[in-house]
Amino acid sequence: MSQAPTPAAAPAKRPAGRGGRNLELSDELKAYKGVWVFIEHDRGHVHSVSWELIGEARKLADTLGCPVSAILLGGPDEPLEKFAAEAFTFGADKAYIMKDPVLKGYRNEPFTKGMTDLVNKYQPEIFLLGATSMGRDLAGSVATTLLTGLTADCTELKIDPTSKALAATRPTFGGSLYCTIMTLAYRPQMATVRPRVMLMPRADASRTGEITYDTLGMIETQVVTKMLDFIADANSNKINLPYADVIVSGGKGLKNPENFKLVFELARVLGGEVGSTRPCVQAGWVEADRQVGQTGKTVRPKLYIAAGISGAIQHRVGCEAADVIVAINTDVNAPIFEFAHYGIVGNAMQVLPALTQAFAAHLALRSRQVA
Amino acid sequence: MHIVVCIKQVPDSAQIRVHPVTNTIMRQGVPAIVNPYDLFSLEEALRLKDKFGGKVTMLCMGPPQAEEALRKCISFGADDAVLVTDRAFAGADTLATSYALTAGVRQIAKEQAVDIVFTGKQTIDGDTAQVGPGIAKRMGLQLLTYVSRIVEVDLENRSITVERRAEGGVQVLKTSLPCLITMLENTNEMRFANLPAMIHAAAYPVRKWSKEDAGIEDLSKIGLKGSPTVVSKVFGPTPRSEKVEMLDLENSSLRDVSLNLIQKIFTRHPTLESDLLMKEMT
Ligand SMILES: Cc1cc2nc3c(=O)[nH]c(=O)nc-3n(C[C@H](O)[C@H](O)[C@H](O)COP(=O)(O)OP(=O)(O)OC[C@H]3O[C@@H](n4cnc5c(N)ncnc54)[C@H](O)[C@@H]3O)c2cc1C
Numbered sequence A: 001m002s003q004a005p006t007p008a009a010a011p012a013k014r015p016a017g018r019g020g021r022n023l024e025l026s027d028e029l030k031a032y033k034g035v036w037v038f039i040e041h042d043r044g045h046v047h048s049v050s051w052e053l054i055g056e057a058r059k060l061a062d063t064l065g066c067p068v069s070a071i072l073l074g075g076p077d078e079p080l081e082k083f084a085a086e087a088f089t090f091g092a093d094k095a096y097i098m099k100d101p102v103l104k105g106y107r108n109e110p111f112t113k114g115m116t117d118l119v120n121k122y123q124p125e126i127f128l129l130g131a132t133s134m135g136r137d138l139a140g141s142v143a144t145t146l147l148t149g150l151t152a153d154c155t156e157l158k159i160d161p162t163s164k165a166l167a168a169t170r171p172t173f174g175g176s177l178y179c180t181i182m183t184l185a186y187r188p189q190m191a192t193v194r195p196r197v198m199l200m201p202r203a204d205a206s207r208t209g210e211i212t213y214d215t216l217g218m219i220e221t222q223v224v225t226k227m228l229d230f231i232a233d234a235n236s237n238k239i240n241l242p243y244a245d246v247i248v249s250g251g252k253g254l255k256n257p258e259n260f261k262l263v264f265e266l267a268r269v270l271g272g273e274v275g276s277t278r279p280c281v282q283a284g285w286v287e288a289d290r291q292v293g294q295t296g297k298t299v300r301p302k303l304y305i306a307a308g309i310s311g312a313i314q315h316r317v318g319c320e321a322a323d324v325i326v327a328i329n330t331d332v333n334a335p336i337f338e339f340a341h342y343g344i345v346g347n348a349m350q351v352l353p354a355l356t357q358a359f360a361a362h363l364a365l366r367s368r369q370v371a
Numbered sequence B: 001m002h003i004v005v006c007i008k009q010v011p012d013s014a015q016i017r018v019h020p021v022t023n024t025i026m027r028q029g030v031p032a033i034v035n036p037y038d039l040f041s042l043e044e045a046l047r048l049k050d051k052f053g054g055k056v057t058m059l060c061m062g063p064p065q066a067e068e069a070l071r072k073c074i075s076f077g078a079d080d081a082v083l084v085t086d087r088a089f090a091g092a093d094t095l096a097t098s099y100a101l102t103a104g105v106r107q108i109a110k111e112q113a114v115d116i117v118f119t120g121k122q123t124i125d126g127d128t129a130q131v132g133p134g135i136a137k138r139m140g141l142q143l144l145t146y147v148s149r150i151v152e153v154d155l156e157n158r159s160i161t162v163e164r165r166a167e168g169g170v171q172v173l174k175t176s177l178p179c180l181i182t183m184l185e186n187t188n189e190m191r192f193a194n195l196p197a198m199i200h201a202a203a204y205p206v207r208k209w210s211k212e213d214a215g216i217e218d219l220s221k222i223g224l225k226g227s228p229t230v231v232s233k234v235f236g237p238t239p240r241s242e243k244v245e246m247l248d249l250e251n252s253s254l255r256d257v258s259l260n261l262i263q264k265i266f267t268r269h270p271t272l273e274s275d276l277l278m279k280e281m282t
Helices: A048-064 A080-090 A108-122 A133-146 A257-269 A278-282 A313-319 A348-370 B036-052 B064-076 B094-111 B131-139 B195-203 B254-268 B270-281
Strands: A035-038 A068-074 A094-099 A126-130 A150-154 A156-159 A166-172 A177-183 A189-193 A210-214 A226-232 A246-250 A273-276 A303-307 A324-329 A342-345 B002-007 B009-011 B032-034 B055-061 B080-084 B116-119 B142-154 B159-166 B169-176 B179-183 B207-209 B229-235 B245-247
Touching: A035 A048, A048 A068, A048 A080, A048 A126, A048 A156, A048 A189, A068 A080, A068 A108, A080 A094, A094 A108, A108 A133, A108 A210, A108 B131, A108 B142, A126 A133, A133 A150, A133 A189, A133 B094, A133 B131, A133 B142, A133 B159, A150 A166, A150 B094, A166 A189, A177 A189, A226 B159, A246 A257, A257 A273, A257 A303, A257 A348, A273 A278, A303 A348, A324 A348, A324 B254, A342 B254, A348 B254, A348 B270, B002 B036, B002 B064, B002 B094, B002 B131, B009 B064, B032 B036, B032 B064, B036 B055, B036 B064, B036 B116, B036 B142, B036 B179, B055 B064, B055 B094, B064 B080, B064 B195, B080 B094, B094 B131, B116 B131, B131 B142, B131 B179, B142 B169, B245 B254, B254 B270
Parallel strands: A035 A068, A035 A126, A068 A094, A094 A210, A126 A189, A150 A189, A246 A273, A246 A303, A303 A324, A324 A342, A342 B245, B002 B055, B002 B116, B055 B080, B080 B207, B116 B179, B142 B179
Antiparallel strands: A156 A166, A166 A177, A177 B229, A226 B169, B009 B032, B142 B159, B159 B169
């Protein structure tokens, strides 16, 4: 079972906790203070989800009246101080740095030990991580080691006014329902959030903070898992859906993989990315990295154009945060029209080329006017 | 080689509907399936068994009807199946679930030592991706999540090499057995069950263990009591208050509709047009 509520218990009226559960925080755990964010970095780059989380942590910490700390684990030659400085500009007050040759490149065992030790030593109240392959791997291990609660893939984080606990909201049952989860009697309260679910905070270059250093206390021979190699994705065809400003997505309504070129053409004119639905990925029409939705990527573009997409809930949860959603579908009753801003009932194979042409002409005209 | 594969029976979430008034899940007629992500792990386990021989034991924590999910796995070629089922497990979150499953694996390992534990990457109802890491930590096993390929297993030296999906690339990791692996989706394709296998599975005596059978005495670690997280509220998505604006193709040309739409988009999102123009110039 899992954090998904049992359907029988779904009505919201049921009071939190039953069966003699301990829902009170012990005095010892009341000492836990502050909001932590794990800063995920790899080969010289911080994953933007970490900054998004600092922005969110700032709001939580302001409500609680406590500091935000950035947690950085890495190798001695990695620019952790530079990352810390950046974290300060986004809203962190402190940074905890652990540098050790063993921490160069992510491996579960040393990172879990480092993280767990830091938590036990400095006792944060809330600990946030990105729901990435690194963050999820680490969060699950750390939460189990600390025997505390962890809420995955949250879409909203708030402080409950009565209990002052973290109220973490997440989609469940494929996005058909949401549930709010709290960790009342354990600390820290841990949560992961997917990239692009939270807004990127504004940087304030004048902000600085204080750095604390700690040591790992583990040597390479104690780490069982060895990293033999890292095969970086080819940069040329790197798909970066979560951070695209414009996404043109195609679904099964495009009928065959060849028609996807209409989607690619519109995306090219708009300088955007191509997205898709799960059935198209499963049919091998497009790469898995293009899947938008519950089991794909969460996106937050300014413009999302959905062509031949029904708008199933699993797709909707991945794209509904877009500023403007345009849907092209032959079926006027398609669920996509329930959350699109503009809809065209029509054949995507005709509408897409017309749109491509109109956008190209419009942008060409405007750039001549601007120049 | 002895492999334990942990699975969960889940409602087919694609078919779940939410009652528009009560906001509760309408489960009637929704089929229960084996969590699809678990099948990638099962298939990988079966491939290892094809190669090295040995045994694949299925493990599930769930209500009695989850027996069906285990039977399904037997029909694919798993050798044995254990359902850890007890009312006391109800309401378990991921931490309590990992405790119960860990007890199950330990009990199974008493019969025959376990080389690899597989779990799904995540479930399609809970979606947390935490149970695998939880079991690994509790058992002190090396954890390999998001594995896209098992490169090599060296039984003599008790080592395994895998490729693991990370952000921006693939890690090639080598570790020692026993370990816990979660497979990435679409890394293999589940084999078909043939008729004799299905007949065998239908009659297979799935073992049902109570909490005592699984060696669990401490009630504070399982079910609701063993779950640090508390579900405080369940609600449906807020319907968008704003209605979609339809552009009519019947009374105007495709070109006019397109131009009209572009006007509307740029009016609604004032900075988008300049962003696009900037991009075009750089
Ligand atoms: C556990 C689970 C996880 C899932 N995760 C995801 C996910 O992450 N992302 C995701 O997208 N899906 C996901 N799905 C699948 C999801 O439920 C839907 O099946 C899927 O989104 C539908 O894709 P589609 O809209 O492309 O295809 P369809 O549902 O087949 O819809 C095609 C649409 O195209 C329209 N159409 C047909 N012809 C034309 C034409 N000529 N011009 C214009 N329109 C046309 C049709 O009216 C229809 O609305 C998941 C499902 C499950 C069970």
